Structure formats: C-alpha cells, structure tokens
Amino acid sequence: MTETNEHEVNSDFTMNFGPAHPGSGNFAIKVEMRGERVLKATADPGYLHRGFEKLMEYREPMQNSVLSDRVCVLEPLQWNLVHAEAVDYLMGYEIPERAKYIRVIMAELSRIQSHFIWYAVLSLGTGFMTGFNISIGYRDYILDVLNLITGGRVYPAGYICPGGVRKDFPAKAENMIRELLPKIDYMRKFALKENPAWLARFKEIGVLTKEEAIKFGATGPVLRGSGVATDVRRDDPYEIYDELDFNIPVMDEGDAYSRFKVGMLEIEESMKIITQALDRLPKGEVRTPTLKPIVKFQQAKGELYIRNEVSRGEGAFYMVATGQKTPYRVKIRGPSFTHMIPIVEHLLTDVDYADVPAIYWSLYQCPADVDR
Amino acid sequence: MMSEKSRQNKKQSIEEKLIEDLNSILDATVNYQTERRLWVNIEPDLIVETCTKAYELGFEHLSTISVTDWLDKGKLEVTYHLWSYTHNHLLTIKTKIDRKKPKISSLNSIWGGNAETCERECHELFGVDFKGNPNLTPLFLEDWEGPPPFLKDFDWREYVKKEMYDQKNPREKVYFEVRK
Numbered sequence: 068m069t070e071t072n073e074h075e076v077n078s079d080f081t082m083n084f085g086p087a088h089p090g091s092g093n094f095a096i097k098v099e100m101r102g103e104r105v106l107k108a109t110a111d112p113g114y115l116h117r118g119f120e121k122l123m124e125y126r127e128p129m130q131n132s133v134l135s136d137r138v139c140v141l142e143p144l145q146w147n148l149v150h151a152e153a154v155d156y157l158m159g160y161e162i163p164e165r166a167k168y169i170r171v172i173m174a175e176l177s178r179i180q181s182h183f184i185w186y187a188v189l190s191l192g193t194g195f196m197t198g199f200n201i202s203i204g205y206r207d208y209i210l211d212v213l214n215l216i217t218g219g220r221v222y223p224a225g226y227i228c229p230g231g232v233r234k235d236f237p238a239k240a241e242n243m244i245r246e247l248l249p250k251i252d253y254m255r256k257f258a259l260k261e262n263p264a265w266l267a268r269f270k271e272i273g274v275l276t277k278e279e280a281i282k283f284g285a286t287g288p289v290l291r292g293s294g295v296a297t298d299v300r301r302d303d304p305y306e307i308y309d310e311l312d313f314n315i316p317v318m319d320e321g322d323a324y325s326r327f328k329v330g331m332l333e334i335e336e337s338m339k340i341i342t343q344a345l346d347r348l349p350k351g352e353v354r355t356p357t358l359k360p361i362v363k364f365q366q367a368k369g370e371l372y373i374r375n376e377v378s379r380g381e382g383a384f385y386m387v388a389t390g391q392k393t394p395y396r397v398k399i400r401g402p403s404f405t406h407m408i409p410i411v412e413h414l415l416t417d418v419d420y421a422d423v424p425a426i427y428w429s430l431y432q433c434p435a436d437v438d439r
Numbered sequence: 440m441m442s443e444k445s446r447q448n449k450k451q452s453i454e455e456k457l458i459e460d461l462n463s464i465l466d467a468t469v470n471y472q473t474e475r476r477l478w479v480n481i482e483p484d485l486i487v488e489t490c491t492k493a494y495e496l497g498f499e500h501l502s503t504i505s506v507t508d509w510l511d512k513g514k515l516e517v518t519y520h521l522w523s524y525t526h527n528h529l530l531t532i533k534t535k536i537d538r539k540k541p542k543i544s545s546l547n548s549i550w551g552g553n554a555e556t557c558e559r560e561c562h563e564l565f566g567v568d569f570k571g572n573p574n575l576t577p578l579f580l581e582d583w584e585g586p587p588p589f590l591k592d593f594d595w596r597e598y599v600k601k602e603m604y605d606q607k608n609p610r611e612k613v614y615f616e617v618r619k
Contacts, residue, residue, distance in 0.1 A: 116579035120564075121589050125596075156473075281499055281524075284553035295524065302527045303475055372476065372520050372529060374502070385505050385520065398505035400520075408578075409552030438579055 078106050084423055086114050091427070094407065094434035098415065098423065105423060108415035110408045116438040123397040128154045128362040131394070132225035138382075138399060139436040140221070141184050144177035144213070145377040146436075147227035152305060152375070153384040154229035157367040163352040166231035167306045168344045172244065173216070173227060174306075175337040175344075179251055180209040181378035182330050185431050186258045189327060192424035193268045198258075205254040212243050229362050231354035241345060248338055255334045269324035273414045273426035276321055283413065284405035287380025288333065289430060292326030294319040299376035313339050323429035330431065364392055379403055379431050401436025408437070457526055464492050469530075478531040483517075486534055487544050490519065493532065494549050497525040501550045504557040506565040510591040513538045515567060519546070536567070545571035564589040 078099035085091030093114035099107045119138060123131045128150075135150035136143035148170055155162060162170075183206040190198030210220040215237060217223035226233050275285065280293040290297065298315045300308040316332035318325035367388035374383045380402030387396040407430065414426050458477065461469040467489070469479045481489050498521035507516040512535075519532040536543055546554040548571075556578075558569040563577045566587035577583065586593050604615045 113577075113579035113581060118588070118595075121595065282551055282553065284501055284550065286500075297524055302524070303522075303529070371473070372502075372531060374522070374529070381502065381522075383502060383520070385503070385518070387507055396505075396507045398503065400503040404503075405553055405556070408556045413552060 077101060083111075084108075084427070085111075092432060092434040094432065094437065096411065096415065096423075096427070098420070100420065103420050105415055105418050105420055108412050110411055112408065112434065112437045114438065115435050119439045120397050120399055124393055124395065127392055128229050128364050128394070129225070131397075132228045136222045136224065137435070138401065138439060139377070139379075139403075139433045141433055141435075142177050142181040142378045143222050144173045144217075144227060145375065146382065147223060147225055148174050148306075149373060149375045149377070149382050149384050151227050151229050153371055153373045153386040154362060154364075154367075156371045156373065157369060157386060157388045158229065158362060158364070160230050160355050162231055163355065164349045165235075165351045166353045168348050169232050169236065169353060170227050171306050171308065171311075172341055172344045172348075173213075173223075173232070175340050176209055176212065176244070178378045179334050179337050180206045180213075182334050183209070183254065185327070185330055185378075185428075189269075189425075189428045192428045193265070195262075195265070201257065202254065205250060208247055208250050212240070212247055215243060216240050228354075231352070233354075235353045241348070244341065244345060248342065251334065251338060255331060255338075258331045259328070266324065268425050269327060269429065270322060271320075272323045272422050273418070273429060274320070274322045275410065275414060279413070280321070283410045285380070285410060286402050286405070287376065287378070287431070288326050288330040289380065289406055289410070291315065291317045292329045293321040299374050299381055303374055305373075305375060307344070308340075311340050311343050313337075323425050326429045326431070364388065364394070365390055377402060379406070379433055379436070382436070399436075399439050401433070401439060403431070403433045403437045406430045407432050407434070454528075457528060460496065461493075461530070464496060465489050472531075475528050476531070477528055478533060480533050483534045483536050483543050486517075486519075486532070487546065487548065489532060490521070490546055490549055493521055493530055496523075498523040498528075498530050500524060501546070501553055501557070502529070504546075504554070504561055506561050506567060506589075508538070508565065508589070508591045509535075510538075515541045515565060517543055517561070517567065541565070541567040543567060543569060545569040547572055563587070566590065 079101050082098050082100055083095055084098055085095040086093055095111040097109045097111055098105045119134060132150055135146045138146040183202045187199045187202035214220045217226040275293050277294045280290050294317060296315055296317045301315060313336040316329050318329050368390050370387040372383060372385045374381055382402055383400035385398035386394050389395040411430060458469050467479050467481050469477050472478055500522040502520040502522050505518045509516060514535040515538050516533055516535050521530045545558055555572050555574060558572050559575055559578050561567045562569060562575045564587055600615050605611055
C-alpha cells in the first residue's frame with residue numbers, strides 16, 4: 068500500500084487512497100505525503116470503465132435505455148431520463164402530459180435517495196456510523212416505492228424510456244409517495260442538525276472559490292456551494308420544471324460543509340416538486356400510443372446536446388443519428404468527471420491526510436459516471 | 440403582466456441579438472438549432488481564438504469535449520460544448536481535423552485542468568493529439584497497446600474474439616459464437 072518515494076525530493080512516500088478503501092468507490096487517488104501532510108494528489112480512474120459510449124453505438128435505443136441505468140448506480144432514473152430525452156428529440160416524439168409528470172416525480176425521488184447516500188458516505192468517511200445506518204435505512208423507504216413502480220429497487224431497467232415511461236403508476240403508488248414524504252422530512256432534519264463534531268470535520272475544509280469552480284467545470288451542489296446560483300432545471304428547463312415552483316439553495320463559503328448543506332437543502336425543494344407534481348398529476352396515456360416497443364431509429368437524423376440536472380450536477384448526452392438503427396455517436400458527460408479529476412487534484416494539495424475523506428466525499432463522487 | 444406572446448417575442452429578440460453578437464465577434468456564421476442551442480463550424484487553427492472570444496462573451500462553462508469519427512469522410516470532428524451562465528445558451532463549436540494525423544491546439548490556457556482532463560479522454564479513446572497539453576497520459580485503459588478503441592474502424596467484438604476466446608472451453612461458445 069505504501070512505497071517510499073526516491074524520485075520526488077519533497078515527499079516522503081506515496082500512498083493509495085482507494086480503490087479498496089471502504090466507501091471510496093471504485094476509484095483511487097495517489098497521494099504524495101510528507102509526514103501527515105498531503106503534498107500532491109493524482110486521481111486514478113478507470114476501475115469502472117465499461118465503454119458505454121461505444122456500446123451504445125452497437126445497440127438500439129430501447130436496449131440503450133436499459134444500459135443508461137448503469138451510467139451511475141446511485142441515480143439510475145435520472146440517467147434514464149437524460150437518455151430518453153435525447154431519443155425523444157431526435158425522433159420527434161410528443162410526450163403525453165401524464166408521462167412528463169411521472170418522469171419528474173421519479174427523477175426527484177431518485178435525487179432524494181441519492182442525497183441520502185451522500186449523507187451516508189460522508190458519515191462513513193468521518194467515523195459517524197450512526198449517520199450512515201440511519202440514512203441508508205431511510206433510503207430504503209424510497210427504494211420500496213421505486214420497487215413498486217419500476218419493478219427494481221436500485222435499477223429500474225429503463226423505466227423512463229423513449230416516448231414516455233414504461234408503465235403507469237400502480238393504484239397505491241400515489242398514496243405511498245405521500246406517506247413517504249414525512250419520513251424524508253424527518254431524515255432531512257436529522258441530517259441538517261448542526262453536530263459539533265460534524266462541523267469540526269467539514270467547516271473551512273477544501274475551499275473552492277467561485278472563479279475556480281466555474282473554471283474547473285464544477286456543476287450541481289459543488290458549484291452552488293461556491294456561490295453560483297444556477298440549476299439546469301431552472302436555466303435550461305426540461306419536462307415540466309418551468310411550470311413548478313421551487314428554490315435553488317446557494318451557499319457562498321465554498322467549503323465542504325457548504326457543499327453538503329446545499330445538497331441537504333435541495334431535498335426540501337425536491338419534496339416541494341413532488342408534492343406539486345402529485346397534486347397536478349393529469350390523467351391519460353403514459354407513452355406515445357402509436358409507439359411500439361421498438362424505436363424506429365432509422366427515421367432519426369441530426370444531433371443534440373441534452374443537459375439535465377442529475378443529483379451530482381450537470382449530466383448530459385450528445386447523440387448523433389445518421390439514419391441507422393443505432394446511434395452513430397453517443398457522448399455522455401458525467402458531472403463527477405470534472406469533480407473527481409481536476410477539482411479533487413486541486414483541492415488535495417497541501418492538506419492534512421485526515422481531511423482527505425471529508426474533501427473527497429464532499430465532492431459527491433460517483434466513480435461510475437467518471438469512467439462510464 | 441406580460442402576455443405569453445410578448446414574452447415569446449422578447450425571448451426571440453434576445454436570441455437574435457445574441458446570434459448577431461456571436462456572428463460579429465466570432466467572425467463566423469452561428470446557426471440556431473433549437474431552443475437555447477446554437478452551433479458554429481470553424482477551422483481547426485482558429486479554435487483557441489474562437490473559444491477565447493466565446494469565453495469573454497460569457498460562455499464560461501466548458502461542459503465537455505467530444506469527438507465524432509466520420510470514417511467515410513476521413514475526418515474526426517471535435518465538438519466543444521460551452522454553456523453560458525449569463526445568456527443561458529449552449530454554444531457548440533465544431534471543427535473537423537484530418538483522421539490520419541489528428542492534431543489540434545489545447546484549450547488549457549482558458550479552462551486549465553478541466554480542458555486538460557477532457558482532452559486526455561479524447562486522446563486516449565480517439566487518438567487526437569492536443570498540442571500544448573502537458574499531460575496526455577491514459578485515464579481509463581490499463582496497459583492498452585491497441586489502436587484508440589472508440590474509432591469506428593476498431594471492432595471490439597472481433598478484438599475480444601481474437602484475444603479472449605478460449606476455444607477449448609465449451610462454455611464460452613455461447614458468448615462468442617452467436618447465431619445470426
């Protein structure tokens with residue numbers, strides 16, 4: 068695990084943070100140390116590289132829809148949505164109104180459960196096992212609902228598909244979601260309690276200024292934690308987000324705590340979105356009625372860069388269609404790609420080794436969408 | 440209260456103004472694709488200059504860099520997707536480079552580590568050489584000595600069959616000899 072470093076004059080030895088570290092995910096950072104101090108860090112991705120972009124060039128959109136789950140394990144429904152929107156645009160599908168509402172509800176539930184995992188790994192990284200256990204426990208209530216609606220607890224297997232969603236809500240789904248909201252609220256309040264040990268670990272650690280955040284391509288809670296009020300749902304609205312009323316939480320400090328707090332405040336906004344969408348949920352079809360399970364992608368021509376606000380920030384698909392059965396080129400932009408390579412290398416210079424987990428997990432990493 | 444129509448008109452005029460500004464500053468024809476999506480085609484030598492101007496105009500977020508391999512035309516198309524937090528528009532800058540000797544200047548003078556990392560990925564998967572990028576080491580693939588794997592003429596199915604298929608093992612037949 069450690070090796071003495073004879074080439075670098077400044078550092079004593081190099082150490083691997085991950086990929087076998089509990090909670091680091093399938094990701095590693097090589098840190099050059101001098102005593103307890105980290106001098107320099109180099110990100111080492113690639114443990115989860117499955118080559119989705121190439122795989123999608125060999126598969127038809129309905130198959131890709133299932134594949135898009137796997138772009139990020141922790142927020143599969145949102146990646147379903149980005150993929151579906153790209154195909155919808157290229158095929159010129161009109162999405163039924165009810166499907167748009169269901170898509171938004173599912174995406175927001177997925178965002179909340181992903182934020183719970185964030186709180187869980189932050190707790191795990193700083194030795195607060197109670198936080199981890201409670202958070203993962205409360206996440207399971209959401210997974211039960213996802214299981215009822217999509218048939219899969221974690222992977223929905225392309226529930227949000229081109230043309231709408233696969234199936235309508237089962238009869239008791241609406242009630243179950245409404246009953247779920249107070250539980251989410253309890254967990255949210257628990258996470259926002261200002262625990263002194265928690266503050267000591269995260270306050271004024273890993274400060275990313277506003278200018279740096281924009282230059283390094285930060286998005287989502289990381290960017291909003293550095294004082295930039297932007298959200299793809301507001302600035303580049305998709306589905307029905309422009310009709311809904313919600314706020315964008317922003318913090319100016321730019322440290323690990325402010326990034327985390329922005330994420331937890333977002334849960335309340337997601338709850339507002341879900342409530343509004345449930346109240347207005349129209350009746351009707353949930354998929355374009357003429358659509359057969361196979362998307363006739365030969366009819367599609369053109370290209371599009373579609374952006375969505377996934378839990379971690381800006382998730383995007385660049386899809387080029389040239390009249391073949393399969394897309395000609397697919398490019399996936401994962402938000403963690405910029406967070407976990409340039410930003411983590413920038414923040415992990417000249418810090419204490421004890422702060423590495425706090426900084427690392429405050430960036431809300433998902434190794435799966437770095438590698439794709 | 441502004442009516443829906445007048446709001447639409449106002450939006451349209453802002454968009455037209457933005458396209459006009461971009462046309463004159465970038466010295467190229469900016470095309471409208473769909474709502475909040477603009478694109479422009481430029482020569483590869485002008486990439487740093489054009490991106491600098493776009494950056495100064497408010498397109499300050501480099502969302503990603505992508506490469507499309509146009510095998511029939513013998514070209515690699517490099518696309519830069521820039522988002523503007525002030526104008527709320529996406530500008531896609533496209534440029535075509537020779538497929539045999541793919542070379543283009545790096546944008547690290549504008550976006551530093553972000554551009555460098557995106558370029559590392561394009562270098563690894565498409566073999567594009569970004570001049571001025573000091574770190575083009577592989578990101579994802581370990582000990583890879585084959586051609587850039589995302590190019591259209593690299594058939595990974597053939598490659599896997601050739602390199603990985605243990606024909607003595609009957610179980611593997613299921614995966615490698617698919618009935619058509």
